[in-house]
Amino acid sequence: MPVKIVTDSLSDLTSEITKGLDVTVVPVYVRFGKEVFRDRVEMTTEDFYSRLVRSDALPTTTQPSPGDFLETYKKLSKDTNDILVINLSSKLSGTYESARQAKNLYEGKARIEVIDTKQVIMGLGLIVLEAARRAKKGAKMDELIELVQAMMPKTHSVMALDSLKYLAKGGRIGKAKGLLGSMLAIKPILTMREGEVHPMTRVRSRQAGMDYLYNLVAEFKNIQGLAVEHATNPAEATQLADRLGKLYPRNQIIISTVSPVIGTYVGPQVISVSIIGEEASPAA
Amino acid sequence: MTKTHTVTGQDLREMFAASTNWLEKSSADIDVLNVFPVPDGDTGTNMLLTMRSTMEEAYRAPDHSATAVADAMAKGALMGARGNSGVILSQIIRGLAKGLTGKENISGADLAAALKEASENAYRGISNPVEGTILTVMKEAARAAQEQVDKGNDDPVQVMEAAVATANEAVANTPRLLKVLREAGVVDAGGQGLYTILDGCLRYLKGEAEGMRFRKPQIIVSDVTSTKQVGRISPKEEIPYGYCTEFMIKGQELDIDYIRKRLVKKGESLIVVGDPTAIRVHIHALSPGDVITFATKLGTLHQVSMRNMDEQHQDFLEMQHDKSPAADTGIIAVVSGDGLTDVFKSLGAAAIVQGGQTMNPSIKDLLTAVEGIDADKVIILPNNKNVILTASKVQELTQKNIEVVPSETIPAGVAALLAFDYEANLKTNTEIMKSALSNVRSIEITKAARSTQMGNLKISRKQPIGFLDGDLVAVGDSDIKVVEKIFARINLKNSQVLTIYYGGDADPEESSALGAQIREKYPHLQIEVIRGGQPHYNYIISVE
Numbered sequence: 001m002p003v004k005i006v007t008d009s010l011s012d013l014t015s016e017i018t019k020g021l022d023v024t025v026v027p028v029y030v031r032f033g034k035e036v037f038r039d040r041v042e043m044t045t046e047d048f049y050s051r052l053v054r055s056d057a058l059p060t061t062t063q064p065s066p067g068d069f070l071e072t073y074k075k076l077s078k079d080t081n082d083i084l085v086i087n088l089s090s091k092l093s094g095t096y097e098s099a100r101q102a103k104n105l106y107e108g109k110a111r112i113e114v115i116d117t118k119q120v121i122m123g124l125g126l127i128v129l130e131a132a133r134r135a136k137k138g139a140k141m142d143e144l145i146e147l148v149q150a151m152m153p154k155t156h157s158v159m160a161l162d163s164l165k166y167l168a169k170g171g172r173i174g175k176a177k178g179l180l181g182s183m184l185a186i187k188p189i190l191t192m193r194e195g196e197v198h199p200m201t202r203v204r205s206r207q208a209g210m211d212y213l214y215n216l217v218a219e220f221k222n223i224q225g226l227a228v229e230h231a232t233n234p235a236e237a238t239q240l241a242d243r244l245g246k247l248y249p250r251n252q253i254i255i256s257t258v259s260p261v262i263g264t265y266v267g268p269q270v271i272s273v274s275i276i277g278e279e280a281s282p283a284a
Numbered sequence: 285m286t287k288t289h290t291v292t293g294q295d296l297r298e299m300f301a302a303s304t305n306w307l308e309k310s311s312a313d314i315d316v317l318n319v320f321p322v323p324d325g326d327t328g329t330n331m332l333l334t335m336r337s338t339m340e341e342a343y344r345a346p347d348h349s350a351t352a353v354a355d356a357m358a359k360g361a362l363m364g365a366r367g368n369s370g371v372i373l374s375q376i377i378r379g380l381a382k383g384l385t386g387k388e389n390i391s392g393a394d395l396a397a398a399l400k401e402a403s404e405n406a407y408r409g410i411s412n413p414v415e416g417t418i419l420t421v422m423k424e425a426a427r428a429a430q431e432q433v434d435k436g437n438d439d440p441v442q443v444m445e446a447a448v449a450t451a452n453e454a455v456a457n458t459p460r461l462l463k464v465l466r467e468a469g470v471v472d473a474g475g476q477g478l479y480t481i482l483d484g485c486l487r488y489l490k491g492e493a494e495g496m497r498f499r500k501p502q503i504i505v506s507d508v509t510s511t512k513q514v515g516r517i518s519p520k521e522e523i524p525y526g527y528c529t530e531f532m533i534k535g536q537e538l539d540i541d542y543i544r545k546r547l548v549k550k551g552e553s554l555i556v557v558g559d560p561t562a563i564r565v566h567i568h569a570l571s572p573g574d575v576i577t578f579a580t581k582l583g584t585l586h587q588v589s590m591r592n593m594d595e596q597h598q599d600f601l602e603m604q605h606d607k608s609p610a611a612d613t614g615i616i617a618v619v620s621g622d623g624l625t626d627v628f629k630s631l632g633a634a635a636i637v638q639g640g641q642t643m644n645p646s647i648k649d650l651l652t653a654v655e656g657i658d659a660d661k662v663i664i665l666p667n668n669k670n671v672i673l674t675a676s677k678v679q680e681l682t683q684k685n686i687e688v689v690p691s692e693t694i695p696a697g698v699a700a701l702l703a704f705d706y707e708a709n710l711k712t713n714t715e716i717m718k719s720a721l722s723n724v725r726s727i728e729i730t731k732a733a734r735s736t737q738m739g740n741l742k743i744s745r746k747q748p749i750g751f752l753d754g755d756l757v758a759v760g761d762s763d764i765k766v767v768e769k770i771f772a773r774i775n776l777k778n779s780q781v782l783t784i785y786y787g788g789d790a791d792p793e794e795s796s797a798l799g800a801q802i803r804e805k806y807p808h809l810q811i812e813v814i815r816g817g818q819p820h821y822n823y824i825i826s827v828e
Binding site: 184198203204 | 623626
């Protein structure tokens with residue numbers, strides 16, 4: 001019986017992307033005022049962003065409950081003896097904790113392993129996809145754990161933002177707060193490391209931001225996975241993906257939408273690139 | 285309100301409530317200013333918390349008379365005073381209350397008298413008053429208020445107006461009086477906090493309460509020019525700060541003077557305030573145990589708080605670090621003009637050395653800045669052809685690692701600073717920043733110093749002339765015409781961002797008109813018009 005792969009909705013994996021693979025996505029909850037939605041299940045990404053732009057107060061998010069995971073484990077263990085849960089950074093959300101608590105509550109016979117990837121968005125998504133592909137080919141639990149752990153340090157997600165407005169509004173500005181209060185209009189380039197936002201640099205125009213993302217990917221060798229994400233700009237994401245086609249087979253570049261949960265903080269104009277690969281000249 | 289105002293007790297409460305909200309908007313900015321007596325970065329927060337407690341009590345006043353409200357405020361301030369500045373603030377409010385004793389409403393003369401009492405009470409509460417602090421600001425404000433009254437003005441709004449204007453000047457002057465502020469290039473945080481409170485009161489009295497919701501208090505910028513305008517503050521000597529110890533003694537017939545005398549040798553920044561039944565003590569002591577032991581003999585202790593200031597200081601340093609691009613690389617920029625100084629600082633330059641065309645900084649100026657910042661690796665942005673050589677000499681005089689990114693213009697310097705990579709090391713960053721220099725074209729518009737002929741350009745004295753990337757390429761009858769001529773030489777179709785920094789002598793309206801004109805002609809450009817305040821050049825334009 002193959003290992004079943006479980007992740008959360010912050011992996012930005014849609015059913016379209018995981019087609020042909022066995023991946024269960026547990027949704028996190030998004031709360032707009034008094035309304036609560038399951039991420040991408042009860043509220044489409046488009047709905048979310050149109051609300052985000054209009055609403056004054058930011059939506060809040062809540063991790064899936066241990067019960068949500070437990071239910072998933074019970075359901076999957078009917079068909080497997082091994083469940084591998086690959087979660088987003090535990091520093092960003094309590095999802096990993098819920099998954100682990102559910103593991104302790106679980107009384108069935110399946111072996112359950114929970115991994116905190118320290119990643120989010122397609123950085124997490126790419127890892128999950130690769131694990132699911134190997135699982136399909138018959139890789140065993142321990143092999144898969146080793147694989148995921150080997151990919152984690154080689155995975156990077158970099159985002160070009162239109163402004164720091166949403167990040168500051170959401171209080172998740174972290175180390176990027178030094179970028180606030182600039183006298184010039186700047187567009188920050190940020191990376192998520194260990195679930196925290198770190199500033200990389202800043203540019204003056206959107207085009208310069210796209211150039212930066214392209215040049216960043218060009219610095220990598222042995223690329224194992226590449227994804228481009230947007231929130232409300234599919235055309236721009238496609239354009240960047242087409243351009244990146246020079247560096248990595250275009251048909252293997254995944255295009256997805258940034259989870260609303262992350263979109264809350266980075267704003268509807270974000271474009272991001274996630275990559276698994278080796279940096280040609282690692283910055284010291 | 286009519287021409288001559290009367291401030292009722294209710295007004296008194298509402299104006300301080302408004303000013304508490306006003307203070308809240310800038311308390312974080314005030315935290316960052318805090319260097320005296322200990323750079324622990326909590327002055328704004330402490331003053332805000334003190335004001336909150338003050339206002340809570342204000343609403344418990346038995347009636348709406350000025351005296352009752354002020355007494356209640358004084359009680360709230362004393363109960364909730366936090367930190368050095370908070371305790372002094374509580375003394376000020378207590379003084380106000382004393383000055384308003386028995387008053388139903390407040391006239392201009394009453395207000396001046398109350399401010400004077402506030403000032404005197406604040407000085408009395410401190411064992412070792414230091415000038416250039418909140419105390420000086422209070423004293424000066426009270427003096428200005430009294431002067432208005434002496435001139436025969438009894439309108440409280442006008443009296444307050446004079447007090448606030450003078451408080452503003454007094455805050456700006458604090459670096460002249462206190463060396464630690466001068467070195468850090470900041471004004472006194474407590475003084476700034478008091479100014480913000482008084483300013484908030486004035487705005488309320490002037491009926492601007494509604495508008496205050498959408499505005500932010502002004503943080504006063506020191507007018508003291510210093511070659512050592514350091515963005516981060518790190519004292520040279522490691523003074524043991526000890527423990528910030530605060531508590532309240534409740535008892536009978538407590539003797540303030542006796543307590544002060546007994547405690548004065550036990551630490552620094554001693555403040556003993558209150559009345560015979562309740563006394564608040566604030567002291568920075570190396571052995572807080574002795575202080576507490578002494579105090580327990582006098583009465584019961586309440587709200588005892590002890591914080592390790594070395595830790596607080598570390599937090600403060602980290603807070604400062606967060607403002608700067610990287611922990612170990614500092615950037616120094618040579619800039620003239622207050623607006624451009626702000627631009628470079630806001631983009632993360634650790635220090636600014638004043639200088640540029642016709643006023644090139646000396647090696648010593650640069651060296652002082654290099655030694656003054658809290659980084660071992662330093663990148664210098666000369667931003668002028670004539671400063672590059674000077675900058676390249678600094679390495680010979682310091683142990684620190686210096687790189688010069690040879691920016692010849694302000695736009696090039698900004699482009700380089702923007703490109704700074706937070707993840708990269710010194711060498712990589714120097715390369716990245718050097719290659720960013722060519723990402724931008726620089727246009728500089730100035731007036732010809734003399735008549736001359738250059739190539740096919742015939743130039744008369746004082747005629748507007750324009751440089752493109754440092755080369756004189758255009759002359760015209762007006763600044764705007766010169767700009768147009770230069771635009772004709774570059775392909776704006778491929779550009780994305782255009783930033784106009786207008787100089788100290790340029791007309792802001794003309795500048796925005798110029799921006800609008802370009803926007804109309806090239807709608808695809810992202811255009812920003814910013815006050816650079818630079819001398820000589822009416823316009824510096826960057827094209828990216």
